[in-house]
Amino acid sequence: MSWTLDYTPTERQSILHSVKATQILYGGAAGGGKSHAVRMDAIMACLENPGCKAYIFRKTLPEIEDNHITPLKTMFIPEDVASFSETKKALNFTNGSQIRFCFSEDDATIHKFQGAEIHWLGPDEAALMTPYQLRFLISRVRLGGWKPVQEGYFPRIIFPSNPGGPSHSFLKRKFIDASPPMTYFYDKSTASKENPRGWKSIFIPAKMDDNPHIDKAMYSGAFTGMAPEQARALRDGDWDSVVGAALFNLSRETHMLRPFTPPRHWTHFSAIDWGTYKPFSIGWYAISEGATLEAKDGWPERYLPPGALVRFSEWYGWNGEPDTGCRLESPAVARTWLAREEEMGLPPMDFRVGDSQMWAQMDGPSVVERMREATQGRVLLRQGRRDRRANYAEFIARLGVAQHDNGMMAPMFFATQNCEHFWRTAPGLLLDANEPDKGPATRGQEDHVYDCVSFAMSMRPIITTMAQRREMEYDEFAARHNVRRGYDPYAT
Numbered sequence: 001m002s003w004t005l006d007y008t009p010t011e012r013q014s015i016l017h018s019v020k021a022t023q024i025l026y027g028g029a030a031g032g033g034k035s036h037a038v039r040m041d042a043i044m045a046c047l048e049n050p051g052c053k054a055y056i057f058r059k060t061l062p063e064i065e066d067n068h069i070t071p072l073k074t075m076f077i078p079e080d081v082a083s084f085s086e087t088k089k090a091l092n093f094t095n096g097s098q099i100r101f102c103f104s105e106d107d108a109t110i111h112k113f114q115g116a117e118i119h120w121l122g123p124d125e126a127a128l129m130t131p132y133q134l135r136f137l138i139s140r141v142r143l144g145g146w147k148p149v150q151e152g153y154f155p156r157i158i159f160p161s162n163p164g165g166p167s168h169s170f171l172k173r174k175f176i177d178a179s180p181p182m183t184y185f186y187d188k189s190t191a192s193k194e195n196p197r198g199w200k201s202i203f204i205p206a207k208m209d210d211n212p213h214i215d216k217a218m219y220s221g222a223f224t225g226m227a228p229e230q231a232r233a234l235r236d237g238d239w240d241s242v243v244g245a246a247l248f249n250l251s252r253e254t255h256m257l258r259p260f261t262p263p264r265h266w267t268h269f270s271a272i273d274w275g276t277y278k279p280f281s282i283g284w285y286a287i288s289e290g291a292t293l294e295a296k297d298g299w300p301e302r303y304l305p306p307g308a309l310v311r312f313s314e315w316y317g318w319n320g321e322p323d324t325g326c327r328l329e330s331p332a333v334a335r336t337w338l339a340r341e342e343e344m345g346l347p348p349m350d351f352r353v354g355d356s357q358m359w360a361q362m363d364g365p366s367v368v369e370r371m372r373e374a375t376q377g378r379v380l381l382r383q384g385r386r387d388r389r390a391n392y393a394e395f396i397a398r399l400g401v402a403q404h405d406n407g408m409m410a411p412m413f414f415a416t417q418n419c420e421h422f423w424r425t426a427p428g429l430l431l432d433a434n435e436p437d438k439g440p441a442t443r444g445q446e447d448h449v450y451d452c453v454s455f456a457m458s459m460r461p462i463i464t465t466m467a468q469r470r471e472m473e474y475d476e477f478a479a480r481h482n483v484r485r486g487y488d489p490y491a492t
């Protein structure tokens with residue numbers, strides 16, 4: 001008999017089904033049609049490629065029942081095509097293909113699948129599983145001797161997932177940080193001798209608006225009463241909003257700019273958070289004089305209000321492992337710092353700002369002294385503000401979107417896409433639970449780029465008290481006129 005699958009995919013779902021990639025992150029707003037699409041992808045893979053072994057996972061048995069087995073049973077599939085086995089929890093196709101509906105609540109139970117040869121894998125809500133479970137399943141994925149009919153689709157792993165959960169960072173690093181959405185890339189972490197580039201991969205974002213089949217009012221209602229960043233993670237599928245994130249109002253959509261070179265006449269400066277065992281972080285900044293960055297290569301037009309701080313380039317001193325420094329000596333760093341500016345063709349820096357610990361003398365000259373000496377006085381630093389509470393308030397204030405004099409809405413801080421370590425580390429920083437008004441916790445987090453940006457912001461604060469403004473003006477005055485501390489320019 002002739003039978004066709006009763007399924008009209010949405011636009012995003014069609015994209016998912018058509019991409020030829022081995023790893024696909026499909027996500028992740030709630031209600032985007034992820035579970036539906038991944039199940040259909042498995043069914044189509046099995047129908048068209050006899051002998052396909054497909055595995056759909058959820059964390060628990062009730063979840064796999066509710067999200068996959070129950071909906072499957074409402075579909076009509078003729079017996080001469082496939083039938084469902086309740087005991088095996090498997091859909092057996094007459095052409096030798098099979099979809100198994102599995103669950104694994106913890107790291108120990110995943111070992112049940114030790115012997116599996118998986119051609120098609122779909123760990124639904126992948127971020128809720130642990131990285132250990134995901135790595136284990138990935139290691140079971142291979143073609144063995146199987147020859148699929150369709151070329152370029154197998155082996156195939158689809159991670160349908162919302163942001164948030166034990167594997168949030170694992171997936172974010174693998175996909176979101178690796179490449180912009182809807183762009184193929186090769187995942188080096190899966191490279192092998194046979195496949196030196198690693199697997200072809202892609203991130204396909206799916207939002208609730210992409211799915212006309214759901215009751216939006218009901219779904220949206222579920223977000224009220226949640227922490228704002230959690231609601232944003234689920235509603236918009238925003239992988240940068242981590243629950244408990246310190247920079248809760250930071251997002252790629254609002255704050256990321258395409259790489260560009262700021263006009264030479266803008267104030268340019270550079271900031272450093274110093275480290276040797278830990279990474280050091282150098283950033284180059286420019287202060288906007290009010291400009292529109294025009295649209296280009298798919299990036300929308302952006303308004304950069306007067307006074308907005310733009311981090312447009314960076315140098316992160318690490319050894320390739322998170323939170324581990326490259327152990328370069330300060331004189332070498334200072335010389336390379338200048339060399340990089342020359343290479344980029346930057347105008348002379350108006351000033352440089354550093355971490356106050358760089359002034360500490362242990363046995364011998366301080367880091368600032370060594371940097372100054374190594375560059376014949378060209379690397380001169382001012383001290384950044386170390387007041388964590390004030391720095392955090394400044395950061396949040398600058399990230400906030402406000403209406404400007406010309407009616408445009410924009411924040412007062414931006415970072416270009418090429419500032420990869422800013423985008424890798426800043427969005428995931430967690431708030432200090434004991435003193436949330438001081439921003440990110442200082443222990444166990446890679447906060448060097450955050451500190452670097454804080455020092456930069458402290459040079460041009462937008463929230464200031466009268467006393468702070470006096471202090472700053474005084475410093476400027478003292479520096480220009482070479483007067484000693486204690487002289488009060490306001491005295492009459």
Ligand SMILES: Nc1ncnc2c1ncn2[C@@H]1O[C@H](COP(=O)(O)OP(=O)(O)OP(=O)(O)O)[C@@H](O)[C@H]1O
Pocket residue numbers: 007008009010013029030031032033034035036037162211213214
């Ligand atoms: N192409 C489609 N045709 C018909 N119904 C669809 C289609 N895509 C999704 N749906 C329906 O829309 C609803 C939401 O889809 P689904 O459960 O797949 O979303 P989800 O992204 O997995 O959501 P959640 O985040 O809640 O897990 C379901 O009732 C599903 O059956």
Ligand SMILES: [Mg+2]
Pocket residue numbers: 034035036067
């Ligand atoms: Mg789902």
